[in-house]
Amino acid sequence: MIEIRDLHKSFGDLLVLKGIDLDVENGEVLSVIGASGSGKSTLLYCINGLEKIQQGKILVDGIDVHGKDTNLNEVRQNLGMVFQQWNSFPHLTVLENVALSPRIVRKFSREQALEIAEKQLRHVGLGDKLSNYPSALSGGQQQRLAIARALAMEPNYMLFDEATSALDPELVGEVLDTMQLLAEEGMTMICVTHEMSFARGVSDRVAFFHQGVIDEIRPPEELFESPESVHLQKFLSKVK
Amino acid sequence: MDYNFHWRPVFKALPDLLQAALLTLEVAAISMILGVLIGLGLSLIRIHMKGPVMWLASIWVELARNTPALLQLFFFGFGLGAFGIHFSPYLIVLMGLTFNNAGYLAENFRGGFGAVPDTQIRAARSLGMTAFQTYTRIVIPQVLRIVYYPMTNQMVWAVLMSSLGMLVGFRELSGETQFFASRTFRIFEYFAVTAVIYYIIVKIILGASRLLAMRLFRY
Ligand SMILES: Nc1ncnc2c1ncn2[C@@H]1O[C@H](COP(=O)(O)OP(=O)(O)OP(=O)(O)O)[C@@H](O)[C@H]1O
Ligand SMILES: [Mg+2]
Numbered sequence: 001m002i003e004i005r006d007l008h009k010s011f012g013d014l015l016v017l018k019g020i021d022l023d024v025e026n027g028e029v030l031s032v033i034g035a036s037g038s039g040k041s042t043l044l045y046c047i048n049g050l051e052k053i054q055q056g057k058i059l060v061d062g063i064d065v066h067g068k069d070t071n072l073n074e075v076r077q078n079l080g081m082v083f084q085q086w087n088s089f090p091h092l093t094v095l096e097n098v099a100l101s102p103r104i105v106r107k108f109s110r111e112q113a114l115e116i117a118e119k120q121l122r123h124v125g126l127g128d129k130l131s132n133y134p135s136a137l138s139g140g141q142q143q144r145l146a147i148a149r150a151l152a153m154e155p156n157y158m159l160f161d162e163a164t165s166a167l168d169p170e171l172v173g174e175v176l177d178t179m180q181l182l183a184e185e186g187m188t189m190i191c192v193t194h195e196m197s198f199a200r201g202v203s204d205r206v207a208f209f210h211q212g213v214i215d216e217i218r219p220p221e222e223l224f225e226s227p228e229s230v231h232l233q234k235f236l237s238k239v240k
Numbered sequence: 241m242d243y244n245f246h247w248r249p250v251f252k253a254l255p256d257l258l259q260a261a262l263l264t265l266e267v268a269a270i271s272m273i274l275g276v277l278i279g280l281g282l283s284l285i286r287i288h289m290k291g292p293v294m295w296l297a298s299i300w301v302e303l304a305r306n307t308p309a310l311l312q313l314f315f316f317g318f319g320l321g322a323f324g325i326h327f328s329p330y331l332i333v334l335m336g337l338t339f340n341n342a343g344y345l346a347e348n349f350r351g352g353f354g355a356v357p358d359t360q361i362r363a364a365r366s367l368g369m370t371a372f373q374t375y376t377r378i379v380i381p382q383v384l385r386i387v388y389y390p391m392t393n394q395m396v397w398a399v400l401m402s403s404l405g406m407l408v409g410f411r412e413l414s415g416e417t418q419f420f421a422s423r424t425f426r427i428f429e430y431f432a433v434t435a436v437i438y439y440i441i442v443k444i445i446l447g448a449s450r451l452l453a454m455r456l457f458r459y
Binding site: 048081 | 357359360362364368378382385457458
């Protein structure tokens with residue numbers, strides 16, 4: 001379970017997150033929507049400790065992510081993250097991309113790491129690309145590679161930061177399908193997304209971010225059919 | 241033209257010249273290895289640090305790149321000599337070349353580090369890699385590819401630059417040639433053959449570098 005209490009985050013003088021309270025239960029899929037600059041990515045970066053926080057607390061499986069004695073590298077193994085920009089490691093083959101962290105972070109033997117990597121790559125439908133370099137993959141395939149790479153750490157949670165928004169429209173579907181597959185398998189996920197159909201169809205709850213606070217958070221049917229916040233109403237009228 | 245070419249003495253000295261060529265290669269190669277390590281350090285200092293250490297690193301890079309290599313060599317020879325610090329000709333050349341290599345490579349590395357996107361680092365850290373693992377497994381391999389050809393050029397440059405060693409009494413290929421040439425007065429013949437040897441060494445380095453690149457960089 002991820003528990004966020006009174007989270008405040010600023011960059012210099014710019015207050016970006018202004019008191020976030022949020023619980024994500026195991027097995028839940030939460031979509032996060034909201035205007036550009038509202039702090040959605042920043043929230044994800046705070047959850048896995050890529051950004052420091054100024055106030056509040058984030059607990060992942062009871063571990064205080066920003067605690068003084070917390071081993072962040074351990075916490076991060078439990079939080080797979082997929083970014084908007086594809087960032088496969090260009091100097092490693094598809095298989096090596098996925099096998100690297102099981103080997104050097106989780107300290108598996110080479111054989112075990114390759115086995116895990118191959119399993120995850122088949123899982124996301126890249127079983128026939130193992131020995132290719134990422135440069136030979138399409139954007140959609142690179143994002144699925146990124147998903148497999150995160151899954152190889154066997155995290156309890158997956159964080160997606162607009163995993164499809166840098167993709168050509170015809171490649172969006174394959175990545176969303178993979179995300180949906182994970183959701184159906186029971187993965188706990190926080191998905192920052194601009195894909196309203198995904199938010200509506202796959203998530204258990206949708207959180208609408210507005211200027212650094214969660215303005216409204218409800219199951220998708222309710223949130224999309226009868227938005228209460230005026231900001232949300234405005235936002236939805238624009239994206240439709 | 242009334243100059244008679246005499247090649248026989250040159251060919252007789254060929255084994256000695258080739259021996260000296262090996263010394264040239266040796267000093268160039270060692271100065272390259274040291275130059276890469278120190279250059280890497282200098283570039284990281286300039287990227288990540290502030291204050292006196294950073295200034296020292298910058299001064300190193302500035303001097304290495306913007307003063308004649310010969311003067312850099314003289315510094316380690318006669319310059320330090322004036323303070324009573326004496327090194328063998330071999331060490332003078334090794335230090336001079338290393339100083340120069342490190343300065344040039346530091347600047348190349350700095351550009352290389354700048355060319356690896358931050359998103360690579362973030363992705364690696366998000367997988368639980370330590371900062372050190374991220375550098376050694378993700379960043380540096382990519383930097384090495386970016387700086388590979390500049391590095392090859394620097395190696396060639398180090399071989400050619402080592403010829404300045406004869407001016408501090410080092411009997412590498414040029415020094416050895418000079419030694420024989422002045423004994424026999426067959427100056428043109430000796431240096432013609434030596435030029436060919438340099439040319440072949442450089443071609444071998446370039447060829448080997450290309451082969452190695454094909455093996456290393458399949459992506
Ligand atoms: N490293 C940083 N330094 C300074 N300001 C930052 C930094 N990262 C984000 N910001 C600022 O924080 C605010 C929130 O950014 P964030 O990326 O979280 O928004 P977002 O909701 O993800 O937007 P988008 O939909 O465009 O991705 C923005 O005003 C942004 O300019
Ligand atoms: Mg964002």
